[in-house]
Amino acid sequence: MYPSEEQKGAAVPPAGETSSAGVVPAGAPQPDQAVSPEPPVQPADPLDSYQDGYPEPPTPLPPVPVQALATRPRRPGGGGKTPPPPPPPSGGGGDDDDEGMLRMSFLEHLEELRTRVIRSLMGVAVAFGLSLFYSNQLWDFVCQPAVGALKALGYKEQNLVQIEPMEAFNVIWFKLPVLCAIFLAAPWILYQVWAFISPGLYRRERRWAAPFVLGGGGLFILGGIFAYFVVFRFGLTFLLSIGQGNHVVAMVSITEYFNLFVNVTLGVGLIFELPVLIFLAILLRLVTPSFLIRHSRYAILAIFIIAAIVTPTPDVFNLMLFAVPMCVLFYVGIFAGYLLVLHRENRRFPWKKTITIVIPVLLLLALVLYLSITRYGMKLVPHWPFLTK
Helix, strand or coil: CCCCHHHHHHHCCCCCCEECCEECCCCCCCCCCCCCCCCCCCCCCCCHHHCCCCCCCCCCCCCCCHHHHHHCCCCCCCCCCCCCCCCCCCCCCCCHHHCCCCCCCHHHHHHHHHHHHHHHHHHHHHHHHHHHCCHHHHHHHHHHHHHHHHHHCCCCCCCCECCCCCHHHHHHHHHHHHHHHHHHCHHHHHHHHHHHHHHHCCHHHHCCHHHHHHHHHHHHHHHHHHHHHHHHHHHHHHHHHCCCCCCCCCCCEHHHHHHHHHHHHHHHHHHCCHHHHHHHHHHCCCCCHHHHHHCHHHHHHHHHHHHHHHCCCCCHHHHHHHHHHHHHHHHHHHHHHHHHHHHHCCCCCCHHHHHHHHHHHHHHHHHHHHHHHHCCCCEECCCCCCEEC
């Protein structure tokens, strides 16, 4: 409620008179001239301004999408730049090469390595169980080079010697099945190696898993076969013939014989993995086929040095038995890497021209083999040179 006139007069004393608060200054408003206080201003309703004849509020504009703002053309003479268009949504079907490598921490790499090693050992254990049932047959197969070497040197006793009581058991029923299991499980082991390194490759490069596993396992087994039929037979015959005629009689222990057999077969099997290593290095872009061709003379020198170390005999013939296959395998690995590079560059190898050259050569070799057997009375044997009278 507002104050009445009496309250106004009582509230403001005449000029020059004192009040309880003090002297009223001259010129102060008298009771009749007192200004009534303004009522408190209330906030105006925004809708009231549009009533009683005022125009209606404008209709709000619809929101403009972000894509329209991004693609809106610039005004002539405008100073701002047109914002770039939004990136395409992720998850679309992009190229396989655009998918990068999987990111793994150091501990995750160790965990993956442990898993692959355990699975490899499990595969070897399964192959060991299968080989254990055929231990006697496998030992007869392993003893054939010794029997052939003793027979060729004119020994009447063509048997190996057991010196210790546990010697035969350790070799025939444990070491031999383990060696056989390693060769049988070679593709499985190589698959685990590939599974360990594949997270660091692109999807297109992971498609080489089957050639890597089958080629690597096949070459390892092929190396063991080559060592059994060629390298080990000639090396053993040469070693047993050194002391012959000098009052030396050969008496071969089964342990020493099997140790030499393991060293040669596993060594040659690993040497036959040379194309796989070269292919893997080219796949990981560590080297190129042109680089290997330019520096092939150094590689051949290293191959002969390795062959001289691995060869169980010091003669040149057995050295060449190691070195020549290694040189061939070196160029086979370069050729496989060259095919990989052509595949990356979307080019094709001239297979038609190559086949037209290779097929006549193979036919000529088959004709020579046929004439040697039918006309000259030669026969095939399961050791080098595989063709004798």
